[in-house]
Amino acid sequence: MMIFHKLIALLPDLASFTLVVQEGSFTAAAKKINVTPSALSKTITRLEQALSVKLFERTTRKLIITEAGKKIYDQCVPMVNAAKQVVEISSIEHTKPAGSITVAAPEAFLNVVLQPFVVPFLQLYPQIQLKLRAIDGPIDIFEHGIDIAFMLTDKPDENLVLKEIAKTYLVLCASPDYLKDKGIPFHPEQLKQHDCLYLAENETDHIWNFVKGDESHTVTVSGRYAVNHSQMRLNGVINGLGIGIFPDFVVQEAISKGDVTEVLCDWTIKGNYQGIIALQYAQTKYMPTKLRVFIDYAIQHLC
Template identity: 35%
Template sequence: MIGGLYSELEAFEAILQHGSFTAAARQLQVTPGAITRRLNTLEARLGAKLLNRSTRRLSLTESGRHYYAEVAPALAQILAAGERVHDLSAQPRGELRVSVPMNFGRLYVIPHLPAFLDRYPGISLDVQFDDRFVDLIGAGFDAAIRIGALSDSRLVARQIAETRRILVASPDYLHRRGAPAAPADLIDHDCLHYTLFRDAPTWEFQRDRETLRVPVRGRLKANYGMPLVDAALHGGGILQTATFAVARELASGELVEVMPDWCLLPIGIYAVYPGREYRPRKVEAFIDFLEETIGRPAVWDRVIAGDG
């Protein structure tokens, strides 16, 4: 009875964590039919319906909410204990679903994943590229890389690097239009704007104790950073970007930093994962590998300095 109840509760937890029977089955490496049978058995055991099921969404019933509130803490301890015992004698394993930003993922994640998979043959990867802050828990992700401010209190965050924000432009653009000497000069320039920034086209600068917020304008904006880098390379304007996105272009001289004596606020790069008492080994292995790959100082800072 105890073993059966454990598998039923495990299925119930997986459904709630991943938002669907299919995702729960993938996590537990069973069929969706097995997940359905386990939930049906649990509901029969309790004599109560726990989930409302429809073709579009799942939701807890009132009985389900009360039951989960009572059982969740104990279940978390049981699952964590099982994972710890398993990890003492096993290598990381299972499918790892990760959400990564598009530019950062293309430059600093994807090129190194074959080495990660060679190191951990028991892990398979599903990497989704998205610059938006996806709901990790609702979408069934194990981890994500996020750049900038964090707001979801349900997630655990570990900073793996930091990157500066700078202004860059091509030598050709600066030759044609002149180099701005101060933030106020940007009003006379074409500024390339990344539309997924949460604020308006206003750039904030600091020098000593002085802070300036300067509205900028330009005729080209996009929701993906790499085309804006390409536009800057072709003389399209001045771009505010992270150093990781333009390290090689800065090192080669194809782009140059604009107004280097004015600072933009640095931004953190974080690995985040759903808050749990115990972090799965596959997640821990992935985050450790990223930290090792990026290094300190970060690989993009070494490239800019000519050491990478």
């Protein structure tokens, strides 16, 4: 540990020493870093004392590096070059949209909403690598190593920056053929007589909650088909297997095409995956350009 602390203290002086060798004089090196030659000479003296090694032979006309100084210089060059690369990387990170971005979102949102703009975004920014992860339920961006998370929620994470993309709500729907055969429910209690498709993510997914004004109803539904994949569940509804609940963006196209019909429209369904579509990320003063361009692109195309 003591060696490490000593190394940290020596790093600036070793960098100054390397510059003096490369420039050939204290005067030339001092101009490069905007200090006086005498101040730079004191830095080298301090380094010699710390290392117990003489680095230069000083004469009135010439600065000659010692054998020990040459060996130390040879070790310092890779160190200084590595430091230059670190500075260059950080500069690129904040000027050019390049590097990897990990984005998480619920499966349905990822499939229906994000998928269409992924290819155009990557074509626009060829130096960005995009990693998409389907995560249903709460997303801990720090635990999962996520840069940006899309959440469908009425309680966004207060510890993260929030960009509200849109509002989303739950829709109850069935195919016209199913409703013609089984009848249209006009009250939540009537769902007990219907086949219902639910998520089956946890043991309470078949318990549906409805609100209309001051009136609320909790209904335990049942059915022959349960799946936590939105498109598969929607295909089941389209093909007459029963009534299902979906975020509005999942069924908008199917409703507009007449493949499904919304039911119990005057009731509000309470549950997960509704509220606002929240784009969230960690607060930082130094946001990489790659994240900024993705956030701007998402807001432009989704809001």
